[in-house]
Amino acid sequence: MxxxxxxxxxxxxxxxxxxxxxxxxxxxxxxxxxxxxxxxxxxxxxxxxxxxxxxxxxxxxxxxxxxxxxxxxxxxxxxxxxxxxxxxxxxxxxxxxxxxxxxxxxxxxxxxxxxxxxxxxxxxxxxxxxxxxxxxxxxxxxxxxxxxxxxxxxxxxxxxxxxxxxxxxxxxxGGKAGLVGYDLRSEGRYSGLLKTTGGVSSTQSSGVLTMEGPAVFKHAVTKISNSMERLIEREKIAIEEIDWFVPHQANQRILEGVADKLKISRDKVISTVAQHGNTSAASVPLAFHQAVNDGRIKRGDLCLLEALGGGLTWGSALVRF
Incomplete structure (x- = not known):
């Protein structure tokens, strides 16, 4: 088949x-x-x-x-x-x-x-x-x-x-290029760590963003790492086979913390956080785009994507470009 x-x-x-x-x-x-x-x-x-x-x-x-x-x-x-x-x-x-x-x-x-x-x-x-x-x-x-x-x-x-x-x-x-697999998770009990102060049903306004930074940092490194470990184990892929790590651009220290925890070379980490800041759902495709345009990511490369956000929600995806 x-x-x-x-x-x-x-x-x-x-x-x-x-x-x-x-x-x-x-x-x-x-x-x-x-x-x-x-x-x-x-x-x-x-x-x-x-x-x-x-x-x-x-x-x-x-x-x-x-x-x-x-x-x-x-x-x-x-x-x-x-x-x-x-x-x-x-x-x-x-x-x-x-x-x-x-x-x-x-x-x-x-x-x-x-x-x-x-x-x-x-x-x-x-x-x-x-x-x-x-x-x-x-x-x-x-x-x-x-x-x-x-x-x-x-x-x-x-x-x-x-x-x-x-x-x-x-x-x-057929073929090998495409979305290889993904891992998605959420835990609503941590919803207060990163949220807005308003909403249509509660305050009839959007409110403003609030965040408990140290707590989010701690969860980000642990939960993202666990997600990626589950994914590569499920897909029977060694971490050494990953050509590029394309993370959500939240904080340079988080990017480096996750890479170090999984023993991913920092040379393989795509970082645009210095130029873009945290663009939420746009950050992964923005970082991917920059790396394709500057010639780092090429057709056939295996890329590991990840993100964590309010919810808390988090997940990872393996893509062979």
């Missing part, structure tokens, strides 16, 4: 034009470039312009991914968007992007797992493609995290940025 896989046909990304540096933040918050870099590794982040929405960012990334895949909107029959900062409560950001693409067929919906969203979206899309329900999908991680920050809280406002990344996944028969 021929094995069905979800192959990465193309990928793309988009970052807002405005760059917000640590030095600029230090003009209105009690912080400094040295303080931020020492604790997070972040130097700057991109911030969406007034009137520029998550759907706008996701649409631009989608167009880049379609161009990279050499296909058009008519070739896509599914859009899955991972976001925690949607344009509207409803309709979904995916539906808004579908309209921006002038796509009049197929299906579109959002996935909400905060920073783990893109990994979750890959898993959901993989199941739908392998099940034969759809043939080719746009999987998008897009965020405007700047819209839910308290810009007076130096412990959180320095961490996040805006951006979007997208993949074209297609159903294919």
């Amino acid at each position: 021929t094995r069905i896989i979800s192959r990465v046909a193309g990928q793309g990304a988009y970052l807002p034009e405005r760059v917000l540096t640590n030095a600029e933040i230090s003009t209105f918050v009690d912080t400094s470039d040295e303080w931020i870099q020492a604790r997070t590794g972040i130097r700057e982040r991109h911030v969406a312009a007034d009137g520029e929405t998550t759907a706008d960012l996701g649409h631009a990334a989608a167009l880049a991914a379609l161009a990279d895949a050499g296909c058009g909107v008519d070739d896509i029959d599914l859009i899955v968007v991972a976001t925690t900062t949607p344009d509207l409560v409803f309709p979904s950001t995916a539906a808004l992007i579908q309209n921006k693409l002038d796509m009049r067929h197929g299906a579109a919906f959002d996935v909400q797992a905060v920073c783990s969203g893109f990994v979750y979206a890959l898993a959901v899309t993989d199941g739908l493609l392998k099940g034969g329900v759809f043939e080719r999908a746009l999987v998008i991680g897009a965020e405007t995290m700047s819209r839910i920050l308290n810009w007076e809280d130096r412990t959180t406002c320095v961490l996040f940025g805006d951006g979007a990344g997208a993949w074209v996944l297609e159903r294919a028969k």
Whole structure:
């Protein structure tokens, strides 16, 4: 029986034009470039312009991914968007992007797992493609995290940025390239560690982001490492076979902590946290895009993706590009 896989046909990304540096933040918050870099590794982040929405960012990334895949909107029959900062409560950001693409067929919906969203979206899309329900999908991680920050809280406002990344996944028969496997987890008892202060049902507002940083750091290193260990053991892959480690870009110390715990060479770690900050569900595809563009990740490379976000949610995915 021929094995069905979800192959990465193309990928793309988009970052807002405005760059917000640590030095600029230090003009209105009690912080400094040295303080931020020492604790997070972040130097700057991109911030969406007034009137520029998550759907706008996701649409631009989608167009880049379609161009990279050499296909058009008519070739896509599914859009899955991972976001925690949607344009509207409803309709979904995916539906808004579908309209921006002038796509009049197929299906579109959002996935909400905060920073783990893109990994979750890959898993959901993989199941739908392998099940034969759809043939080719746009999987998008897009965020405007700047819209839910308290810009007076130096412990959180320095961490996040805006951006979007997208993949074209297609159903294919045979071959080795594609989504190899994934591991997804969540634990709602830790929901208070990383959350917003509001919501439609509770406060009729979005509120602002709050985080217990040290606790999240501790959970991130342990839970992400455990997820990746489960995944590579299940898929019978040795850690030495991994060509590139593409983590969620939350904090440089977390990236290095996870790599060291699993004995992954730091030379194999793709890090864009210095330039992008934490772009939540967009961070993994943004980092992947940069590494493809600069020639590090090549076709045939085996990549290990991971993320942890509010929920707490976390997960990992193995992809042979």
